[in-house]
Amino acid sequence: MTDGAPKSQTIAVVGGGIAGITAALEAAEMGYDVVLLEKGPSLGGRVTRLNRYFPKLCHPTCGLEINYQRIKKNPRIKLMTMSEVQGVTGVRGDYLLTVRKTPRFVNANCTACGACAQAAETEIDNSFNYGMDKVKVAYLPHEHAFPMRYIISPEVIGTPEADKIKESCKYNAVELDQQEETFDLNAGAIIWATGWRPYDASKLDVYGYDSSPDIITNVEMERLAAHDGPTDGKIIRPSDGEPAKRVAMIQCAGSRDVNHLPYCSMICCLASLKHAAYVREQYPDAEVDIYYIDIRAHDKMSSFYERVRNDPGINFIKSKPGHIVVGEDGRPLVCGEQIIEREIYQRPYDLVVLATGMEPSRAPGADQPVDVEQDEHGFLIPAVGNDGGQFSAGVAGGPFDVALSTQSATAAALKAIQAVRAG
Amino acid sequence: MTAALPETAENRYDLGFARWVRDNVEGGDKLSLCMQCGACSGSCPIGTQMDHGPRKIIAMIRAGMKDEVLSSNTLWNCTSCYRCTVRCPRGIPVTSIIQDLAAKAVEFGYADKKENALFAKSFWWSTSAFGRTDERLVTARYYFSLGFLEGIRRGLANLKIALGMVRTGRMHLGMPHKIKDIKGLTAILARAAEIEAEEANDEL
Ligand SMILES: Cc1cc2nc3c(=O)[nH]c(=O)nc-3n(C[C@H](O)[C@H](O)[C@H](O)COP(=O)(O)OP(=O)(O)OC[C@H]3O[C@@H](n4cnc5c(N)ncnc54)[C@H](O)[C@@H]3O)c2cc1C
Ligand code: SF4
Ligand code: SF4
Helix, strand or coil: CCCCCCCCCCEEEECHHHHHHHHHHHHCCCCCCCEECCCCCEEHHHHHHHHCCCCCCHHHHHHHHHHHHHHCCCCCCEECCCCCEEEEECCEEEEEEEEEEECCEECCCCCCCCCCHHCCCCCEEEECCCCEEECCCCEEECCCCCCCCEEECHCCCCCHHHHHHHHHHCCEEEECCCCCCCEEEEEEEECCCCCCEECHHHHHHHHHHHHHCCCEEEHHHHHHHCCCCCCCCEEEECCCCCCCCCCEEEECCCCCCCCEECCCCHHHHHHHHHHHHHHHHHCCCCCCEECCHHHCCCHHHHHHHHHHHHHEEEEECCCCCCEEEEECCCEEEEEEEECCCCCCCCCCCEEEEEEEEEEEEECCCCCCCCCCCCCCCCCECCCCCCCCCEEEEEHCCCCCCCHHHHHCCCCHHHHHHHHHHHC | CCCCCCCCCCCCCCHHHHHHHHHHHHCCHHHCCCCCHHHHHHHHHCCCCCCCHHHHHHHHHHHHCCCHHHHHHHHCCCCCCCCCHHHHHCCCCCHHHHHHHHHHHHHHHCCCCCCHHHHHHHHHHHHHHHHHHHHHHHHHHHHHCCCCHHHHHHHCHHHHHHHHHHHEEEEEEEECCCCCCCHHHHHHHHHHHHHHHHHHHHHH
């Protein structure tokens, strides 16, 4: 703790997912200056890649759109995309953040007309769709990107193709000579909202993720079901494009497992209930089997669970499968013991969805430049450090759904306000 | 020697049994971690050949089903492949529990008439005496441990196979082959027995 008044009243929010956006808005709307730093090209974080939200099955874009309007209207929020915090020094009330800004090669003149993408030829993996399709090297991060601005991938810079891209833009928005820059900024408090990434399904070798295109993860399922996803929203077998009508969801794929993530990721049961609903909506004759240890749908989520459970096309099978192999006909075979009946089964499916959990962005081994206090899994301690000026919000601090992420973000905003106000 | 098994009253559920397993069976102290997910039984390559399988054995131990557990074929059909142990999401040494329960089943007379147990005993006899398994002696000892007449019956039933093996050089007719350093093996086994006795003493 420092004595006296804080030197800076600015609150720095690191990470522009739903938690960072919420924390920034709550603080700014209380009259505090906020710098919102996002390392990617647009805001929203992981929820922009969700097709719909449980439990109401509404579209994430509605809520995000309202938040973007609030940000646009609020002069107290300074938004910086492509900006990653490289270092922090100082104490509560007087931090100095070193920020690295990577070039986007497109400036604010961009109208998102898309001429640059048409001029571009080279294609790269579309990370928004988890690499399930391709985009041009000049691309819009996604349909609802905020800021609504194109980006040019660095690999094309310095080639004749880049010059062609530049010439195609009528608005002089392409700036091929942008350089990486590093700058410092002051803040009295820091909110870490750096979020999560999906647990790497390749590490679950017994579930054969790498052995068949028809074994996918739950985050990929969100993209398969999304109208702006790689299949225009059709839930198909990636191997041959046929409708996926026999679908298995494998719960706790990596979570609650001492060999992987020892904690419960909290959202995967609900996400799979949602995915079962996606499949059933598309194909009235589809059948979905959910393999579970126990279904964790608490409080207000239990009525959602009841609704899904009453669908006769969705079966709940109490069993953690032992392994998944590729059968003779090329379909994935889920193998295990059904525990109520003690029946050893081997069942073929069109599509198997591994309900992988959420790993904090700062999980051990992750490339996160700043050293802040965290637990053994990489989740930040809610009041980070012991000087009372740094806080966590959203999944950076624990495996939360959106509602809990925004609650923790509001709490963090209040704590940050206290830190910059009182000193 | 292991602490005496809890006395079972007429009812089949002995609630002291889980505690006894915890205190006396290798890995038994981890039993309470099991969340009955089924990954072990679902991974077991011979799961369909087991009456209960590892997951249910753990449930039965907790329920106090002493006699059913100790006479289960699961203990004997386990091949010690360790798949269950490797995959158990709670880090429970499932194979050790199963294997040590098999040893306890022998110790407390649950396996006297179990064929797999009798086979295991013959196997162990040959391995410790010669450092090798001698097919003829292991088989003969095993067959005759089922009773004299049964021994004759099974021996005759397998005569053709045996002769075929002799003809193709798969089985020989002379003295049993010993390993080179049988004394070394005997010393190792004696030391193992000593360690086991020491550990049993420590626990008392
Ligand atoms: C399959 C699946 C389905 C789900 N479905 C639902 C659902 O239907 N309903 C629901 O409520 N929840 C759902 N969730 C959970 C939901 O996705 C999370 O609660 C939510 O994404 C948390 O938001 P966040 O802002 O904490 O993290 P994120 O969305 O991960 O945002 C973090 C942001 O920080 C940025 N960042 C990271 N490090 C840095 C850095 N060093 N500097 C600057 N920026 C950085 C990232 O680029 C990112 O934009 C689902 C989860 C999964 C896995
Ligand atoms: S795999 Fe482990 S936790 Fe699951 S049922 Fe078997 S012993 Fe129990
Ligand atoms: S060690 Fe035994 S019980 Fe475990 S999977 Fe292998 S055979 Fe089955």
